Amino acid sequence: MDKHILRVDHLHISVSTPQGKKKIVNDVSFDLKKGEILGLVGASGSGKTMTCLAIMGLLQESAFIEHGAIHLESQNLLKLQASRMRSVRGKEIAVIMQNPMSAFNPTITIGHHVIETLRTHRPFSRKEARELAATYLARTGLPHPDQLMGQYPFQLSGGMLQRVMIAIAMSLQPAVLIADEPTTALDTTHQVQLLEQMHRLCEEQETAMLLVSHDLGVIAYMADEVMVMNQGSIVEKAPVAELFDRPQHPYTRMLLQARPGIQLV
Numbered sequence: 001m002d003k004h005i006l007r008v009d010h011l012h013i014s015v016s017t018p019q020g021k022k023k024i025v026n027d028v029s030f031d032l033k034k035g036e037i038l039g040l041v042g043a044s045g046s047g048k049t050m051t052c053l054a055i056m057g058l059l060q061e062s063a064f065i066e067h068g069a070i071h072l073e074s075q076n077l078l079k080l081q082a083s084r085m086r087s088v089r090g091k092e093i094a095v096i097m098q099n100p101m102s103a104f105n106p107t108i109t110i111g112h113h114v115i116e117t118l119r120t121h122r123p124f125s126r127k128e129a130r131e132l133a134a135t136y137l138a139r140t141g142l143p144h145p146d147q148l149m150g151q152y153p154f155q156l157s158g159g160m161l162q163r164v165m166i167a168i169a170m171s172l173q174p175a176v177l178i179a180d181e182p183t184t185a186l187d188t189t190h191q192v193q194l195l196e197q198m199h200r201l202c203e204e205q206e207t208a209m210l211l212v213s214h215d216l217g218v219i220a221y222m223a224d225e226v227m228v229m230n231q232g233s234i235v236e237k238a239p240v241a242e243l244f245d246r247p248q249h250p251y252t253r254m255l256l257q258a259r260p261g262i263q264l265v
């Protein structure tokens with residue numbers, strides 16, 4: 001039987017608001033197997049990002065987990081100390097968010113970002129880290145990685161920065177990659193290239209991916225299975241072809257009908 005890498009069990013998240021407690025995520029359960037790509041779709045505000053942040057241990061202070069467990073292999077992440085969770089983040093669970101610019105310090109070169117991240121999590125010498133950084137930058141399709149490492153974030157386009165973020169995430173060979181709208185800010189051609197590279201890297205390294213998107217075209221292209229989230233709950237989960245051919249839930253049917261999506265050819 002396939003082994004689960006990540007298991008989310010009966011997750012309930014609420015936030016405190018001036019009007020009182022508000023439920024945001026309601027009894028969400030799913031699991032991810034090694035190398036599997038699980039898509040998470042749903043309208044804006046349905047709770048997708050909150051679910052990702054909970055897995056990363058990065059919920060903001062006003063949000064709290066009311067109930068549930070999140071297991072990475074055998075360890076319950078919700079029971080880990082903050083210092084241990086910092087080490088899990090990056091090394092075992094990596095994340096790629098929508099806005100790459102906010103992930104970079106503008107005063108530090110690209111090379112410094114990649115090399116320091118590698119050396120924080122693994123016992124590499126500077127030289128080894130530099131070589132690996134160049135390898136991963138090249139693998140995400142970035143030309144002239146050595147030259148690129150001397151540049152600052154503002155000198156790169158959004159698409160290039162997103163590739164750098166993917167290179168950083170994948171160079172640590174995480175067990176799980178959480179990608180929250182990773183290509184939304186890019187034009188269609190760049191989206192397709194980047195998705196292909198992410199797919200290939202995950203396949204090669206057997207990294208499991210939770211891929212969040214409001215774009216069903218992206219999900220159809222990438223995912224093995226899809227979960228549909230509406231108002232904090234998972235309303236349907238199915239293999240990707242099955243969900244597109246035979247959507248069961250009225251909300252899924254509505255999403256499919258409303259789908260402009262990108263045309264992935």
Ligand SMILES: Nc1ncnc2c1ncn2[C@@H]1O[C@H](COP(=O)(O)OP(=O)(O)OP(=O)(O)O)[C@@H](O)[C@H]1O
Binds near residue numbers: 015022024044047050
């Ligand atoms: N601090 C907060 N206080 C009150 N409500 C919040 C807070 N943070 C998030 N929410 C609400 O939680 C809900 C879920 O937000 P979340 O960001 O997870 O949605 P999402 O599905 O990722 O949406 P999007 O696709 O727009 O990113 C939204 O209705 C949002 O308004």
